[in-house]
């Protein structure tokens with residue numbers, strides 16, 4: 588295992604990562620300055636570039652290809668970061684700072700570290716005699732529900748690009764993660780009827796009917812915990828569902844006409860993402876709505892899916908899994924399953940076998956004083972260096 592004092596990254600990696608941290612790409616901001624900077628670097632090293640913009644053209648995905656032909660490996664990362672609002676940082680979050688063998692800054696581990704290492708290798712990618720292409724995919728809006736990556740993948744397919752594997756460099760301490768849960772977020776609107784609270788029977792209380800649906804959600808969660816499918820290796824080894832925000836009512840003496848709540852579920856690989864919503868819709872159509880409409884014909888309940896991430900379920904026999912394990916050698920290895928969702932499952936759903944493997948720890952992500960250790964950057968450099976060798980004509 589290489590854990591010696593010489594396990595420090597190159598200046599090129601430090602410089603790239605520092606540049607990346609300097610762009611404030613909090614998801615609410617444009618990422619175009621970062622994308623232009625990365626595109627320059629990749630293009631001058633010889634990559635062919637493809638851009639895919641959001642509707643407002645304020646954000647872009649970038650897909651860069653070194654080499655030509657079918658197949659190849661995608662190195663994928665999201666360019667956006669979570670906000671620093673309200674967090675107590677020791678140093679400016681958008682100025683990289685090295686202290687005690689760690690590089691600090693927003694996005695240091697999640698996930699500009701991986702992108703920094705990849706970009707630092709651009710010239711090497713360009714100079715290599717590649718047997719199959721090496722692709723670099725940079726997305727926007729991952730942190731707000733993986734909104735950018737579907738466009739990136741659609742554009743990749745339109746271009747006829749058919750990578751044979753994808754490595755998503757979310758922080759895993761450079762372990763290979765083959766599996767994570769999927770998730771969905773729903774908004775539920777319950778429409779009742781307002782009335783003066785002295786005339787309660789003339790109204791239809793939206794909050795009270797919403798609470799019946801919420802109770803059913805809690806029942807579902809308890810059933811899942813006690814009798815649902817279990818997969819060992821996850822922090823929580825079963826699928827979960829919970830109501831996380833609620834709003835309703837506009838006066839203490841008014842029967843509330845409207846109630847809106849959000850619930851989220853996270854399902855195990857292999858579990859149908861429609862399972863929970865199907866049960867809830869059945870309950871609403873069969874029990875809640877008939878009751879409501881008996882009192883008021885205009886009553887309504889609607890569900891809207893506002894976020895969706897597929898589960899990741901890579902196989903150890905997948906070529907990309909075997910390749911990543913081989914590149915890591917004996918230094919690291921299999922990391923099993925993680926609780927958080929990633930863009931890897933989107934690539935997997937598009938027919939590109941994917942794993943997650945990147946420098947830094949998810950424990951440091953999204954927090955004040957986010958950092959990546961220099962040792963992790965070094966491990967990632969070795970990984971990427973070996974990948975180039977593997978993909979090159981010997």
Ligand SMILES: [Zn+2]
Nearest residue numbers: 665697698757
């Ligand atoms: Zn991330």
